[in-house]
Amino acid sequence: MSKPLLSLENIYVDFERDGVISQVLENVSLSVHKGEFLSIxxxxxxxxxxxxxxxxxxxxVTLGAAxxxxxxxxGPGPERAVVFQNHxxxxxMTVYENVRLAVAKLYGARENLKQLHDRTLHNLExxxxxxxxxxxxxxxxxxxxxxxxxxxxxxxEPKVLLLDEPFGALDALTRAHLQDTVMELxxxxxxxxxxxxxxxxxxxxxxxxxxxxxxxxxxxxxxIVDVKTPRPRDRKQVLQDAQFxxxxxxxxxxxxxxxxxxxxxxxxx
Amino acid sequence: MPFEVHxxxxxxxxxxxxxxxxxxxxxxxxxxxxxxxASRRRKLADKAGNYLMPLLTVSALLLMxxxxxxxxxxxxxxxxxxxxxxxxxxxxxFYDRGGVDKGLFWHVLTSLSRVGIGFGLxxxxxxxxxxxxxxxxxxxxxxxxxxxxLRTVPPLAWLPISLxxxxxxxxxxxxxxxxxxxxxxxxxxxxxxxxIPQDYVNVAKVLRLTPxxxxxxxxxxxxxxxxxxxxxxxxxxSWLAIVASEMLLGGVGIGFFIWxxxxxxxxxxxxxxxxxxxxxxxxxxxxxALVGQYVSRGTTAD
Numbered sequence: 277m278s279k280p281l282l283s284l285e286n287i288y289v290d291f292e293r294d295g296v297i298s299q300v301l302e303n304v305s306l307s308v309h310k311g312e313f314l315s316i317x318x319x320x321x322x323x324x325x326x327x328x329x330x331x332x333x334x335x336x337v338t339l340g341a342a343x344x345x346x347x348x349x350x351g352p353g354p355e356r357a358v359v360f361q362n363h364x365x366x367x368x369m370t371v372y373e374n375v376r377l378a379v380a381k382l383y384g385a386r387e388n389l390k391q392l393h394d395r396t397l398h399n400l401e402x403x404x405x406x407x408x409x410x411x412x413x414x415x416x417x418x419x420x421x422x423x424x425x426x427x428x429x430x431x432x433e434p435k436v437l438l439l440d441e442p443f444g445a446l447d448a449l450t451r452a453h454l455q456d457t458v459m460e461l462x463x464x465x466x467x468x469x470x471x472x473x474x475x476x477x478x479x480x481x482x483x484x485x486x487x488x489x490x491x492x493x494x495x496x497x498x499x500i501v502d503v504k505t506p507r508p509r510d511r512k513q514v515l516q517d518a519q520f521x522x523x524x525x526x527x528x529x530x531x532x533x534x535x536x537x538x539x540x541x542x543x544x545x
Numbered sequence: 546m547p548f549e550v551h552x553x554x555x556x557x558x559x560x561x562x563x564x565x566x567x568x569x570x571x572x573x574x575x576x577x578x579x580x581x582x583a584s585r586r587r588k589l590a591d592k593a594g595n596y597l598m599p600l601l602t603v604s605a606l607l608l609m610x611x612x613x614x615x616x617x618x619x620x621x622x623x624x625x626x627x628x629x630x631x632x633x634x635x636x637x638x639f640y641d642r643g644g645v646d647k648g649l650f651w652h653v654l655t656s657l658s659r660v661g662i663g664f665g666l667x668x669x670x671x672x673x674x675x676x677x678x679x680x681x682x683x684x685x686x687x688x689x690x691x692x693x694x695l696r697t698v699p700p701l702a703w704l705p706i707s708l709x710x711x712x713x714x715x716x717x718x719x720x721x722x723x724x725x726x727x728x729x730x731x732x733x734x735x736x737x738x739x740x741i742p743q744d745y746v747n748v749a750k751v752l753r754l755t756p757x758x759x760x761x762x763x764x765x766x767x768x769x770x771x772x773x774x775x776x777x778x779x780x781x782x783s784w785l786a787i788v789a790s791e792m793l794l795g796g797v798g799i800g801f802f803i804w805x806x807x808x809x810x811x812x813x814x815x816x817x818x819x820x821x822x823x824x825x826x827x828x829x830x831x832x833x834a835l836v837g838q839y840v841s842r843g844t845t846a847d
Contacts, residue, residue, distance in 0.1 A: 334747060352750040364744035368766040381752050
């Protein structure tokens, strides 16, 4: 197989507080190839967000290395755009201006105003938000905010798109719509995506591979399952797909086995 | 229409009407009409209260003052006396006979122009200094004790120093305004900058914004509500400072006018001037608040 686009090699992340070290990640290694969609799933507090922040460059590693295109990740940058859980749109800017900020920063030096304008509108169109381009984030719904957040991240044309529980705060219906949008976009632009989630169905539906993390502290990668269900996937049809059901079952099994709060009853032999 | 009174469709004309349903319909309509009327009354009373109550208290105060003035003649002039003594001052604020013999409008205008310059300088310097101190931790730690002490120094205490240093009345007055109003601006800007949500900082980091871009696109707008709180306090303090410092400096200005009238024992003129000072201060405060509301629209959304 070709060289991975993103590779995490023996990563340890420790946080220090009042002279006490708490180990969050222990020896995490992971390779992601171009065009792959990875879901990372685990119980809350297991360090999956920390893992994403390592890739984003927002959290430094204690030991080990994270490489993107064979270059060590040393800080945040637009080639690893993040869609934050709470959308993080700037409330004093309109939807258009929020995306334009990213566009202007990345292409302002090379393109003229017309091209920048077109590029901004194009990215808003990808997430079907052109109709609300002159609204402020305070005037649109949570799902729409998250769409704009995705548009802003896509506008950076990142090598890896990082989604940090992007649909966590949304209701089930909106969430399903956005999942479909993300699947469509992935199909169209073949982006490489790393997505954190705590929703098993979401993880399996969207991903090529699902990475399961053990509980923290000292979280490791427990298992990785391949989701071979063919694309494009339909949320109703996959429910009958044997592969999909298998993946789903093994993930639920893994999560239950690692649930400290509610230990699973011993399975009959 | 807030209420739909006729919810059910009327029965066909040829079919006989159900008397029970009809009766209910009438009762319902009456109850709804009552509800609407009650809500209208509440709104009217609320509106009347907004205008009537202040009017009532003001006239009660004036009446009390009038009664006291007549009961103890020779003391503070009563409202009717003020009205008689200071007729020209009240009804013609625009006269100008040269020197310091001008209408109150010109005195207030001169004072306002001083406030404009002093407060304007304080706003620019205060926001810049506050942004700097909010960003650079060691600078904040180093200057915090100095700021905390200096901000409690009353305006008039600065006057001798500034007169000694600047030697002239006009710049001294400006300096006193500047130094009085800058502290709340610095402190509030600093707090605003220190409280910028981590989310916005992360966005800036991912986009690799330069310090200049960060200042204009993230820091200033995010701190705008705090900055305007500081500006509002600052403009109020600068108005306090100008009146006080003009009393000592002389020349044209509302502060000196009050002092001048005191020296010639014209109490009524002073009372008229006080009303002007209060009203102008109120307008200044509202003005800054309005600008703040306009500029920071959106920033408080989640």
